[in-house]
Amino acid sequence: MTTQTLDKKSTYISIGIIGMMFFIFGFVSWVNAILIPYFKIACELTNFQSYLVAFAFYISYLVMSMPSSYLLKRVGYKKGIVVGFWIMALGALLFVPAAFGRTYLIFLLGLFTLGAGLAVLQTVANLYITLIGDKERAAQRISIMGICNKGAGILAPLVFSWAILRPSDNELFKAIPLMDDILRASVLDDLIMRVVVPYSVMAAVLFLIGLFVRFSPLPEIENPEGAEASAGRDSLFQFPHLVLGAIAIFLHVGTQVIAIDTIISYADSMGVTLLEAKSFPSYTLSATIVGYFLGILLIPRVLSQKRMLQICSLLGLFFAVMVCVMNQNVGWMGYDVNVSIWFLVFIGLPNALIWAGIWPLALDGLGKYAKQGSALLIMGLCGNAILPMIYGAVADKVNEQLAYWVLVPCFLYIAFYAFYGHKVTSWKKV
Template identity: 45%
Template sequence: MSKKNSYLGPLFIIGILFFVMGFVTWVNGTLITFFKKAFSLDNTSSYLVTFAFFISYTVMAIPCSIVLKKTGFKNGMSLALLVMGIGTLIFIPAAEMASYPLFLVGLFTIGIGLTVLQTASNPYATILGPRESAAQRISIMGIANKTAGIFSQIIFGKLLLAGASSADPKSELDKVAMPYLVLTVVLVALAIIIRMSKGLVEVSEEEDDDTPIAAQQVAVQKTSVLQFPNLVLGVLALFCYVGAEVIAGDTIISYGVSLGFPEEEARLFGTYTLYGMMFGYVLGIVLIPKYVSQQAYLKFSAILGLIVTVIAINSTGFTSVICIAILGFANAVIWPALWPLALSGLGKFTKIASALLVMGISGGAVLPLVYGSIADSIGSTQKAYWILVPLYIYMLYFGLVGHKKKSW
């Protein structure tokens, strides 16, 4: 059996996990609009949804890496699904009590499970095959992730945003209970299946046949993960990227409503962003690494993100909404390109490095909250998108210079 065929089975299972991650992550855009209406929240308060969800990545990334060292990838993934199931289960008493803070606790708990899952699955997909095609493999995982996101936004948009009214928040919140009970059952069942699966093999973070011998020797000589500039700069790049991705994906529904679009129409805007991301992933699979390097694609994506952001801020109506959606296409391959560039040459430090990269996902917690605060303070959800400009500029720097630095 060829090496390629040997990792197709495990990648299929990882693809299922990416689908699960996408389903529970991308419903947040719908939840923001739903809770904003049900609890009569301002922009800043409504984006506590993303804050509670993504801040868990900062709080739990290092502990999760320690857990993974004890459990290994496979058992860690199973544990992650169980923790996510606890988080979705919390939504049921939160709906009964009409408690926004308890909903946030549930989102934080789901985020803890996702932290373990991200810390395990991304390096697993990176290490399992050749380094130069890592972005291609993670792009395939991204398609599974965004397909799930489209399904979740369509399903939950129909369930939660149809006729939502702040006049009777309790009756609106009752809509949450049954879908999240079903999610709980699915997550627990998947945890059991993953635990019993023979398809997922353990891989060592030092199993990196594509890392040059010289780079492996450098990794052995270094004593701290912070001695790798490409990793440290990559963590910051990931922080900027996830913030930009979440802003583009999770604010677009509320943005459409603020522009005067009916909620029934605006609830589908989030899927436009995800369709853009899926198209970007497909293009990445076709082009990387045969026709273009992952570094080149990263630079192109950052430049496109800059251009489209400026157009979105200076255009009106549906044109502006579509530009925010196009950011999905611009963002698509940044994530899969960043991971292998940031982990390049890390060797035995790969798991702790992966945990630090996962901490960068906290950009999805902090930056949408900053966006909401800016929108409230200046009274414009459109002008608040200026926050994206410095984020794309830094990602461009990492693609041009940052990932090449091997010493401080």
């Protein structure tokens, strides 16, 4: 059975299984929003060093996406999904020896391994959900997957903070810099050991999900377009709209992770404690879910997925500028903070439909190169690794708010792709 021969019932079952995968992607990925400030305290890190969490996790997409496409070609998509989940389980298990030695490098290796497994899974899942139905409704299906992903992202920081944080931690965190070396080392060792149980449970769950997928009815993928769709081209890089789309993905995911993974540290710069700020990533993800619902309702009934991408790129640009220039404190939702942090939250709204808009435009007309094209787009997820590092370096040199200027050129490029770049058929026209 293939994606082209599925009946309605099988299609819904398959979408449900892929939706479950996107939920797992979200939960594992957005836990980083808590890990970054937590490791910063427990491993005594700078801003730049703490964002190595995101770097180690997402740089694996750059390293593993193309190898994963060859793995999937060799073992098939279904077995490849199983392998991906089991690689992730191994990555979660590496947190156990890392915690016992309070060794940041092993934590980073565990995060890299988790990301490597996700690179395999994302290559399958995003291609699958793009190809399974009508091309003009691809953004709508991706929006549904996004709700699964970001719904898990809302839960992940809250569940993980519940598992590792204690009500008395505010006072403890303030006291740590005042302790002598021996006591501080002992306290930090106790703090880092709190991650052992959550990540052990995560490893077991990921292993079992791999078994479930192995025996599920999920079909293999076959290319729906003939070779004629890519006639006359013998390389991925002869599709400018694909390459430009991969750059757009790189910049888009970077803006998404910056908006979510840095917001707790930004709140901390305003005097909001970790325990009080732990909900901010969930606010951003909630705005993203609102965006996904709008996509489901409006695409393609009211707006085409291309028009929605254009609108969202401009809206993201506006919010990014507001984050950088607004400096007035407001009281809202129990916080008295600089209003710029709420514009950072609002970036989640347009970001919801940027990913969904880029994918179908970038994969259009690839024919037999669709699988490798999907892998190239997944490589763009390394933007999650690189852009937060740039943000962290600028934040250490200047301050957290001014560092958000890195978002502005990202949204400018995405707007370029939305209005012009996706139509480019020759490098001479760029």
